[in-house]
């Protein structure tokens with residue numbers, strides 16, 4: 001059946017290519033990103049769907065080098081705490097493995113953005129009465145839009161969630177109720193990882209779709225399939 005609403009084959013291929021080749025990047029070149037390109041990527045984020053058209057995303061561009069260093073210090077402190085927790089709840093070998101991973105590129109990338117949830121979110125009830133976390137889901141949609149647009153532009157992006165949101169909110173002078181949820185590192189790269197870096201480094205394995213898909217009801221054996 002032909003569908004007159006469908007994109008051309010080439011357009012479709014480009015969309016699927018960006019989805020498949022998007023990677024979470026932690027290695028960057030210091031080349032700056034032109035302001036017009038950064039605006040384009042932010043606009044892509046801003047096109048995202050949001051619960052009740054809430055548009056709860058706010059982006060803080062970090063242009064002051066001293067602030068970037070302070071953010072990096074917070075991330076590094078949390079990296080150490082994460083390693084300790086892995087040592088406690090998993091094994092010391094796993095902790096050592098974690099410490100060898102590169103988990104952020106805050107100091108190396110061309111641009112750092114902090115993606116945050118806005119304040120006064122309690123006023124937004126549409127779609128959130130039983131699921132208040134739909135605000136964070138909406139910001140995640142915006143981040144994913146930016147991630148895909150960045151990949152299409154040849155720009156790498158890394159999502160860093162290793163930080164204490166209270167401390168970061170204080171550093172960025174955020175109002176009560178607003179919450180940082182992602183530090184986004186953006187920049188030119190030497191090459192994109194062919195597979196998730198955590199897979200390339202042997203830290204984790206990807207599971208196939210078949211293990212995530214059920215029919216009609218929850219299947220308890222689905223994980224062991």
Ligand SMILES: Cc1cc2nc3c(=O)[nH]c(=O)nc-3n(C[C@H](O)[C@H](O)[C@H](O)COP(=O)(O)O)c2cc1C
Pocket residue numbers: 022023024025026102103104159160161162195196197198
């Ligand atoms: C919500 C979220 C938070 C993440 N936080 C971090 C992080 O703090 N540090 C990191 O190295 N990667 C982080 N990542 C990236 C994931 O590790 C990465 O997406 C995953 O390993 C799959 O790799 P891929 O994005 O290249 O497909 C995060 C990703 C998401 C979606």
